[in-house]
Amino acid sequence: xxxxxxxxxxxxxxxxxxxxxxxxxxxxxxxxxxxxxxxxxxxxxxxxxxxxxxxxxxxxxxxxxxxxxxxxxxxxxxxxxxxxxxxxxxxxxxxxxxxxxxxxxxxxxxxxxxxxxxxxxxxxxxxxxxxxxxxxxxxxxxxxxxxxxxxxxxxxxxxxxxxxxxxxxxxxxxxxxxxxxxxxxxxxxxxxxxxxxxxxxxxxxxxxxxxxxxxxxxxxxxxxxxxxxxxxxxxxxxxxxxxxxxxxxxxxxxxxxxxxxxxxxxxxxxxxxxxxxxxxxxxxxxxxxxxxxxxxxxxxxxxxxxxxxxxxxxxxxxxxxxxxxxxxxxxxxxxxxxxxxxxxxxxxxxxxxxxxxxxxxxxxxxxxxxxxxxxxxxxxxxxxxxxxxxxxxxxxxxxxxxx
Amino acid sequence: xxxxxxxxxxxxxxxxxxxxxxxxxxxxxxxxxxxxxxxxxxxxxxxxxxxxxxxxxxxxxxxxxxxxxxxxxxxxxxxxxxxxxxxxxxxxxxxxxxxxxxxxxxxxxxxxxxxxxxxxxxxxxxxxxxxxxxxxxxxxxxxxxxxxxxxxxxxxxxxxxxxxxxxxxxxxxxxxxxxxxxxxxxxxxxxxxxxxxxxxxxxxxxxxxxxxxxxxxxxxxxxxxxxxxxxxxxxxxxxxxxxxxxxxxxxxxxxxxxxxxxxxxxxxxxxxxxxxxxxxxxxxxxxxxxxxxxxxxxxxxxxxxxxxxxxxxxxxxxxxxxxxxxxxxxxxxxxxxxxxxxxxxxxxxxxxxxxxxxxxxxxxxx
Numbered sequence: 001x002x003x004x005x006x007x008x009x010x011x012x013x014x015x016x017x018x019x020x021x022x023x024x025x026x027x028x029x030x031x032x033x034x035x036x037x038x039x040x041x042x043x044x045x046x047x048x049x050x051x052x053x054x055x056x057x058x059x060x061x062x063x064x065x066x067x068x069x070x071x072x073x074x075x076x077x078x079x080x081x082x083x084x085x086x087x088x089x090x091x092x093x094x095x096x097x098x099x100x101x102x103x104x105x106x107x108x109x110x111x112x113x114x115x116x117x118x119x120x121x122x123x124x125x126x127x128x129x130x131x132x133x134x135x136x137x138x139x140x141x142x143x144x145x146x147x148x149x150x151x152x153x154x155x156x157x158x159x160x161x162x163x164x165x166x167x168x169x170x171x172x173x174x175x176x177x178x179x180x181x182x183x184x185x186x187x188x189x190x191x192x193x194x195x196x197x198x199x200x201x202x203x204x205x206x207x208x209x210x211x212x213x214x215x216x217x218x219x220x221x222x223x224x225x226x227x228x229x230x231x232x233x234x235x236x237x238x239x240x241x242x243x244x245x246x247x248x249x250x251x252x253x254x255x256x257x258x259x260x261x262x263x264x265x266x267x268x269x270x271x272x273x274x275x276x277x278x279x280x281x282x283x284x285x286x287x288x289x290x291x292x293x294x295x296x297x298x299x300x301x302x303x304x305x306x307x308x309x310x311x312x313x314x315x316x317x318x319x320x321x322x323x324x325x326x327x328x329x330x331x332x333x334x335x336x337x338x339x340x341x342x343x344x345x346x347x348x349x350x351x352x353x354x355x356x357x358x359x360x361x362x363x364x365x366x367x368x369x370x371x372x373x374x375x376x377x378x379x380x381x382x383x384x385x386x387x388x389x390x391x392x393x394x395x396x397x398x399x400x401x402x403x
Numbered sequence: 404x405x406x407x408x409x410x411x412x413x414x415x416x417x418x419x420x421x422x423x424x425x426x427x428x429x430x431x432x433x434x435x436x437x438x439x440x441x442x443x444x445x446x447x448x449x450x451x452x453x454x455x456x457x458x459x460x461x462x463x464x465x466x467x468x469x470x471x472x473x474x475x476x477x478x479x480x481x482x483x484x485x486x487x488x489x490x491x492x493x494x495x496x497x498x499x500x501x502x503x504x505x506x507x508x509x510x511x512x513x514x515x516x517x518x519x520x521x522x523x524x525x526x527x528x529x530x531x532x533x534x535x536x537x538x539x540x541x542x543x544x545x546x547x548x549x550x551x552x553x554x555x556x557x558x559x560x561x562x563x564x565x566x567x568x569x570x571x572x573x574x575x576x577x578x579x580x581x582x583x584x585x586x587x588x589x590x591x592x593x594x595x596x597x598x599x600x601x602x603x604x605x606x607x608x609x610x611x612x613x614x615x616x617x618x619x620x621x622x623x624x625x626x627x628x629x630x631x632x633x634x635x636x637x638x639x640x641x642x643x644x645x646x647x648x649x650x651x652x653x654x655x656x657x658x659x660x661x662x663x664x665x666x667x668x669x670x671x672x673x674x675x676x677x678x679x680x681x682x683x684x685x686x687x688x689x690x691x692x693x694x695x696x697x698x699x700x701x702x703x704x705x706x707x708x709x710x711x712x713x714x715x716x717x718x719x720x721x722x723x724x725x726x727x728x729x730x731x732x733x734x735x736x737x738x739x740x741x742x743x744x745x746x747x748x749x750x751x752x753x754x755x756x757x758x759x760x761x762x763x764x765x766x767x768x769x
Contacts, residue, residue: 116614155659155662156659156662156663156665156666157666159638159659159663160604160607160608160611161599161604161605161607161633161634161635161637161638161660161663162604162607162611162628162629162633162637163628163632163633163637164637164638164640166615166628166637170611170614170615170618172607172611174608224670228607228608228610229607229608229610229611230608230610232608232609232610233608233609233610236528241527241528241529241609242528243606244527244528244529244591244592244596244609245527245540245591245592245593245595245596246595246596246604246606246607246608246609246611246612246629247591247592247593247595247596247626247629247630248527248529248538248591248592248609249609249612249613250612250622250625250626250629251538251592251593252533252538253616253622254622256536260613260616260617263613264610264613266529266530266533267529267609270530271528271529271530272528273528274530275528275529275530275531275533276526276528278530278531300522300523300526301528303522303523304522304523304526304528307523307524307678310677310678311673311674311675311677311678312674313677314673314674314675314676314677314678315669315670315671315673315674315677316673317673317676317708318669318670318672318673318676318705318706318708318709319666319669319670319673321705321707321708322708346680346681347677347680348680348681349676349680349681349682349709350676350677350708
């Protein structure tokens, strides 16, 4: 069987086709990615396809995820690959979904009901699901959820201290996201360290071009994470503000008569790095301008991005009662040595010491250990493989076994 | 010394004379109650009058400063930041200056210690359009945090440069302080942000506000729910103060509120260790040690990775007590937080008028 996996990021759309047979690890036969989907930056968007060793790249405007999905599905049709299954990443399953599901009309209705929970992600995932059903009507479709990995959080970590009846009525709690990625990188870290996952205290930073989060993982189980009920909370992200005083929302709506949907849009799509720098949501643009021109706003954006991340690492170091390995993953995590260097600066107190040379020359495509010899904590940059996790979870769903 | 502290609609006062303290509250609308006037009519015993300003915005930049009628007028620009409270403060100060022009009058500001937070702490990651409307982290309870910093300098054998201060009570807050300067604090634009409090929700995903709004709640109702019906009260199901929260086998026991507070304080300590690049002392402040010692040692037991030694060695006596083994790399100390004394000490640190003239001359010549 051939499993097509769509991974809908907030500013990217990746796909991968796996050939799966029996108990063997699924084999990756084709893949591709739409970069900077809907991004306001100086760099153009583009779409790339990999088949075997052949790479094609097209500079095309990628206005939104639906259009990108259509370009990808049309490309797949041209290659002649027969797709039997389609797997989707869905960010927020709310209290409807705590595990992967096969798609049917009821599930689709429930997914639609989840749309407002993650206003950037869920609607875009839905648009990709719709296009997939249109273009591949015979294929079996399934959905996996980013919030499922954090189901292990303890009440003191997930509870919002609001009146009980409100919490009950609305399902308010910390859900957390990027679970597929954390599932994968924590297992990779254990494999690369050659230690049982059950013994490891891991702080993992999933730093994407759109959304970013941190998780504290103890023995393979998530104990805390920076995103909350929605993906708005936590780190400073490309266009999301991350943590802020909830009274700000009330104040702005009340005092300046900001419409709720407008303000929600500002906090989700015009804040974070974009709001701070005033010119780009792309950390690459910002680090470049900060180091080349010393632009104050670019430096502020970068400094806030780093500081917020360091604070979460410090918190989770105490929450875990120590740290065996600090993991960096996703595009910025593996691809931006400057971010890693600045995060590890002045962090000797929690045992972090980075090897500057190893950090500079690390290959973004491969797992690399980056700690200096005197570091008490291992530092690992490892590319994530959310698509593989989606595929594995789909296969286990079809066979009714544990992934 | 007498200190006026607004608690709308009333004005609380604390008097400290000859080592004895006295307190009460008055309604400004009805004029000065007899007790207060009596205190103020004996200037030789009173020494100075201080007024607490709960929110000075970016206008009031000194935690404790002597005021005249002129300088007060300039500071009244800060009224808007917290009109209900600030109105009382300014009214009382104007009143005091008029009635007793010969006394020293001091304005104590709860946000001034945080007015120069570094931008990465004070700025919210929102567009400049919103930031320019005065949206920033102002902090709060700055007098207590600054007082704790000063006290711990003289208490420890080696003066610590990187300190985390933890104020425990109905409105807990934390601050990260290096070389006397605040680098971060848990209270944000308002006191709603930060750790869970007796009635406030603390840090929650802001998306929640929008969902409540779209379900038909008014902004006033949302505000009331998040600031007055959440926190310990929301979890316990009725009003519950900090000391009641700590009581073993009390009604709060099963609510999980104590564990949430403990966990949030722990997370902030870790975050501030990162902000400071390590920590040299942790200072806990609470009203009564006996009530909170179990809670505080519970936190300290999880600070081992910071270099705090587990064994709890609490020295007896009224003086400062170590919560943890003082020979550990990072000592945790406890300070009795008596608001009257803290405010009086902070007000007392302002040079008297004569000294002030000399001081400004020295400034001129240097």
